[in-house]
Amino acid sequence: MAQKLEVWQRGPLPDVIPLLQPVAHALLQAREELQLYMDQFPMESLWIRPAGMASVGFHLQHLSGVLDRVFTYARSETLSEFQFEQLREEGTDSVEGYSVAELVNRFDTQVDTALSQIKNTNESILTDFRGIGRAGLPSTVIGLLVHAAEHTMRHVGQLMVTVAVVKAFK
Numbered sequence: 001m002a003q004k005l006e007v008w009q010r011g012p013l014p015d016v017i018p019l020l021q022p023v024a025h026a027l028l029q030a031r032e033e034l035q036l037y038m039d040q041f042p043m044e045s046l047w048i049r050p051a052g053m054a055s056v057g058f059h060l061q062h063l064s065g066v067l068d069r070v071f072t073y074a075r076s077e078t079l080s081e082f083q084f085e086q087l088r089e090e091g092t093d094s095v096e097g098y099s100v101a102e103l104v105n106r107f108d109t110q111v112d113t114a115l116s117q118i119k120n121t122n123e124s125i126l127t128d129f130r131g132i133g134r135a136g137l138p139s140t141v142i143g144l145l146v147h148a149a150e151h152t153m154r155h156v157g158q159l160m161v162t163v164a165v166v167k168a169f170k
Contacts, residue, residue: 007032015119019126019142024118026149027067030156031111034063037156037163038104042170046100050165059159060103061090063152064110070148071114073132074121074141118145 008025016024038060046057054062065086072079079087126142139147 016115017121017123019123020118020121020145023145023149024115026153027111027114027118030063030152031108033156033160034060034104034107037160038100041100041163041167043100045166045170046098046103048166050162050169053162054158056159056162056166057098057103058090059155059162060100060107061086061098063155063159064103064106065090066151066155067107067110067114067148070144070151071117073130073139074144074148075117076128076130114148121145 006025007029008022012018012021013024013028038056041056046060047055049055065083069079069083069087072083121141127140130139130141130144131137132139132144
């Protein structure tokens with residue numbers, strides 16, 4: 001029965017403060033759904049853009065990249081050159097050197113990294129200011145973490161639809 005329940009319905013996660021439980025639940029739910037949708041997804045379909053929409057490959061890259069960038073801002077750090085390289089790569093179709101499994105693993109690893117950060121986030125800093133990007137747009141630690149979870153689930157939903165459309169027309 002527990003396997004049919006969504007992650008949030010399975011109860012609190014150990015070592016995660018109550019205010020960040022929904023963030024952790026959403027990231028774990030995203031991982032489970034992504035694993036399901038990407039199971040046996042054909043490599044040759046990774047960069048197909050049905051009706052000009054974003055490809056499955058883009059969504060996989062973006063899911064990992066956004067988590068990495070937003071959690072970096074939550075730590076009050078600036079992005080590295082490597083993160084900027086990955087950001088530039090997200091808009092490029094047919095990026096060489098990536099397999100479906102590698103992109104799924106990249107997301108899994110990023111979720112693990114995010115969960116570790118969530119577990120080590122002290123409740124006392126959740127409302128601390130955090131600047132976003134070079135412009136330093138205003139946010140807070142909790143604002144960034146919630147946005148990361150929300151944005152991740154949005155792209156998992158888009159990925160699910162794209163996977164279904166690509167598979168239907170293959």
